[in-house]
Amino acid sequence: MAEPIAALRFCAWCPNLCRSAWPESGAQREAATPSALSALALMLAEKRVRPDASVSAALGDTAMAEACRPACPYGYDIPAAVAAVAGADHAG
Amino acid sequence: MLPMLAAQAAPGADQALVSALAGMVGAGNVLADFPDRLAASRDRAPIATFAFRDGLVPGVLPRAVVRPGSREEVARVLAWANANDVPVIPYGAGSGVLGGAIPLGGEIALDLKRLNRLVAINATDGLATVEAGMNGGRFEAAVEAEGFTCGHLPQSLHMSTVGGWLACRGAGQNSTRYGKIEDMVVGLCAVLADGTEVEVRPAARRSTGPSLRDVFVGCEGTLGVITEATLRIWKRPEAELPLVLSFPDIAAGLEAGRRILQAELRPSVFRLYDETETVPRVKELADFGKGRVLAILVFSGIERLAALERDLAGEIAAALGARAEGDAPYRHWLAHRFESYSPPWQASGHFMDTCEVTGAWSALVEMYSRMREAILDLCPAAHFGAHWSHAYPEGACQYMTVRLPPMPRAEGLALHARAWDLLQTLTVVMGGSIAHHHGAGLLRGPWMAAELGAGGAAMLQRIKDALDPGNILNPGKLGLRPRASAARVMGEG
Numbered sequence: 316m317a318e319p320i321a322a323l324r325f326c327a328w329c330p331n332l333c334r335s336a337w338p339e340s341g342a343q344r345e346a347a348t349p350s351a352l353s354a355l356a357l358m359l360a361e362k363r364v365r366p367d368a369s370v371s372a373a374l375g376d377t378a379m380a381e382a383c384r385p386a387c388p389y390g391y392d393i394p395a396a397v398a399a400v401a402g403a404d405h406a407g
Numbered sequence: 408m409l410p411m412l413a414a415q416a417a418p419g420a421d422q423a424l425v426s427a428l429a430g431m432v433g434a435g436n437v438l439a440d441f442p443d444r445l446a447a448s449r450d451r452a453p454i455a456t457f458a459f460r461d462g463l464v465p466g467v468l469p470r471a472v473v474r475p476g477s478r479e480e481v482a483r484v485l486a487w488a489n490a491n492d493v494p495v496i497p498y499g500a501g502s503g504v505l506g507g508a509i510p511l512g513g514e515i516a517l518d519l520k521r522l523n524r525l526v527a528i529n530a531t532d533g534l535a536t537v538e539a540g541m542n543g544g545r546f547e548a549a550v551e552a553e554g555f556t557c558g559h560l561p562q563s564l565h566m567s568t569v570g571g572w573l574a575c576r577g578a579g580q581n582s583t584r585y586g587k588i589e590d591m592v593v594g595l596c597a598v599l600a601d602g603t604e605v606e607v608r609p610a611a612r613r614s615t616g617p618s619l620r621d622v623f624v625g626c627e628g629t630l631g632v633i634t635e636a637t638l639r640i641w642k643r644p645e646a647e648l649p650l651v652l653s654f655p656d657i658a659a660g661l662e663a664g665r666r667i668l669q670a671e672l673r674p675s676v677f678r679l680y681d682e683t684e685t686v687p688r689v690k691e692l693a694d695f696g697k698g699r700v701l702a703i704l705v706f707s708g709i710e711r712l713a714a715l716e717r718d719l720a721g722e723i724a725a726a727l728g729a730r731a732e733g734d735a736p737y738r739h740w741l742a743h744r745f746e747s748y749s750p751p752w753q754a755s756g757h758f759m760d761t762c763e764v765t766g767a768w769s770a771l772v773e774m775y776s777r778m779r780e781a782i783l784d785l786c787p788a789a790h791f792g793a794h795w796s797h798a799y800p801e802g803a804c805q806y807m808t809v810r811l812p813p814m815p816r817a818e819g820l821a822l823h824a825r826a827w828d829l830l831q832t833l834t835v836v837m838g839g840s841i842a843h844h845h846g847a848g849l850l851r852g853p854w855m856a857a858e859l860g861a862g863g864a865a866m867l868q869r870i871k872d873a874l875d876p877g878n879i880l881n882p883g884k885l886g887l888r889p890r891a892s893a894a895r896v897m898g899e900g
Contacts, residue, residue, distance in 0.1 A: 321754075324754045325750050325751065325754050326750070327459070327460075327754075328456050328459075328460065328749065328750045328753035328754055329747060329750040330451045330501075330502050330563065330566045330747055331500070331502075331566045332565055332566055332745065332746060332747060333565070334500060334542060334544075334565055334566050335542045335543070335544030335545050335548075335564075335565040335566075337542075342474065342476075342520060342521045342523070343500075343520045343542075344438065344443070345443065345446040345447055345472065345498070345501065345518060345520075346438070346440075346442040346443045346445070346446040346447075348446070351442070351445075351446035354445075354446075354459060355442055355445065355446075358411055358462060361462065363410070363411050363412060363462030364411050364412060364415055364441075364445075365412065365415055365416075367415070367441070369440035369441050369442055370441065370442060372440070372442075373440070373442035373443075388743075388746050389750075
């Protein structure tokens with residue numbers, strides 16, 4: 316899990332440099348931006364937020380992160396990192 | 408500041424509010440779940456990052472995120488919010504770095520990104536009309552496709568909205584030739600707190616009393632919400648010619664900048680780096696003299712004219728000890744000009760921030776020395792680097808990076824706050840402006856009275872009170888009066 320966490324920790328504090336890769340025809344939902352997703356996933360992994368239904372739904376909406384992935388100047392695969400955290404067992 | 412777990416456990420948005428807003432913008436455009444509210448609880452202010460990385464909400468969560476799809480819907484939402492005493496924060500892409508979008512108590516976030524159309528390009532008059540929520544990078548790409556550039560190319564180009572450029576009175580990296588955003592805005596549409604729509608019709612200039620445009624440009628959503636702008640655009644330059652120089656010291660570089668600007672030459676880019684910022688940029692230049700400082704200038708436009716300007720600037724610089732260098736630093740800057748340097752430092756626990764101020768040519772050398780000394784006295788282990796860009800006949804922007812090493816949160820926040828106080832106070836003492844292009848937001852509130860003077864600050868508050876008597880528009884920003892329930896964001900460990 317160390318590699319996905321490192322990617323999320325970088326992306327969470329990045330100001331979404333990749334944002335313009337998302338077409339204007341799709342209204343941007345701020346929570347679906349790569350950086351917001353990364354911050355949420357990171358907080359979940361660090362047990363700073365609870366894994367409730369809204370968190371699970373948000374982490375499952377990676378369409379924008381997918382669209383932005385090729386535009387990441389740092390080469391991170393954020394959808395994969397988010398999926399790794401979202402799929403982990405957060406009980407306890 | 409509230410732990411995220413506690414914010415998540417707190418009751419969510421009340422259904423009456425959600426229903427009322429849904430009636431105006433559609434149910435799918437009122438987002439009241441925790442992840443949506445959390446995402447809109449921060450912008451890119453480092454103080455927000457410092458909170459987030461410790462699992463804290465910087466201020467409070469907004470009650471909901473509302474996404475209007477038209478100017479009329481913005482007006483409807485504001486009229487309703489005003490009537491129901493619900494404060495509102497306009498939210499673009501959240502790229503501001505001064506906390507201007509951080510909710511402080513009871514706000515809804517008015518996310519403007521559905522207003523994302525390029526309305527029209529008028530090629531004859533050189534104008535583009537664009538909705539406020541359009542992404543900056545996509546706007547520039549759209550005008551480039553028609554043979555133009557908007558000329559406003561900030562580092563945040565791809566992560567900001569056009570409305571955000573206006574709201575914080577921004578400046579792009581090519582501002583020395585094309586001007587700052589206020590030089591480009593020819594007309595705009597905005598909505599006041601009570602839902603009244605205001606249109607400043609596009610006109611090259613007018614002489615009809617104080618500029619209403621300037622009530623909104625730079626107001627950061629405190630006086631109205633900008634929904635559309637008509638911007639001056641420019642033919643894409645035939646040539647962009649770099650001039651990479653080294654100077655014996657920053658005093659020589661700044662003097663060259665003064666002489667170049669006062670000779671009425673107009674580089675599109677003027678960047679002079681101190682020694683700290685020079686070193687990583689000249690690694691590939693084996694014979695770059697130790698201790699010398701780097702300058703990157705670019706001259707744009709008609710090739711013959713740009714070449715002449717470049718050569719004249721080169722002559723001015725040479726008389727001050729400048730040496731022509733290879734183009735590698737220019738090419739590196741060009742390749743990375745829209746990236747951010749902060750994520751790896753924030754991810755590793757540093758307390759990193761930037762502070763851009765305006766200084767007069769006559770003050771800049773001393774301003775730099777005193778600020779550098781003050782920061783390193785405060786924290787000898789700090790990184791302090793600076794460059795000068797956005798040059799004018801009268802002075803330039805001094806853009807500083809301060810990076811404190813990882814340390815306990817309370818200690819880091821205290822040093823961070825002290826560093827800001829030193830930089831802002833020294834700026835005022837030395838006759839400069841506390842903010843060149845990032846705006847004032849929340850963080851700069853404490854120094855706004857010193858910036859504007861007591862009379863000026865009182866006047867701004869009176870304007871605010873007249874336009875927004877209920878104090879619903881982005882309350883507590885620009886040093887203006889907060890609402891009684893406002894959360895504290897700064898000065899807490």
